[in-house]
Amino acid sequence: MPGTGTMHAFDARVGGGYRMSFTNLGTGSSHSFTVKYVELVPNERIRHTDSFDSPGLPGEMQVTVALKKSVCGTELQIEQAGIPDAIPVDYCYQGWQESLELLAKLVEPEIPDGA
Secondary structure (H helix, E strand, O other), X not given: OOEEEEEEEEEOOOOOEEEEEEEEXXXXXXXXXXXXXXXXXXXXXEEEEEEEOOOOOOOOEEEEXXXXXXXXXXXXXXXXXXXXXXXXXXXXXXXXXXXXXXXHHHXXXXXOOOO
């Protein structure tokens, strides 16, 4: 189901992070979470933790985003650990796919025919 994301705070440094919420447009329900950056290595790696505000989603997820230069751009590998039992792994996969598709629309150049 489509939704919207709202960024409430952002601090791009190790020890910093961001807080955001997502709202499901179909149901109106929303959830929020806080991210803390553990490691930021330019052009190589982002590691952070995610904590949900809902008591139904306890614990802390660990996320590693690895970047590697390739002949046609950048290879991206994402690993999530500690996903709360209430969140199906398939939802995480689908969420990343949708986010990456939107990112591609922002950064991929449009090359006109005949260029």
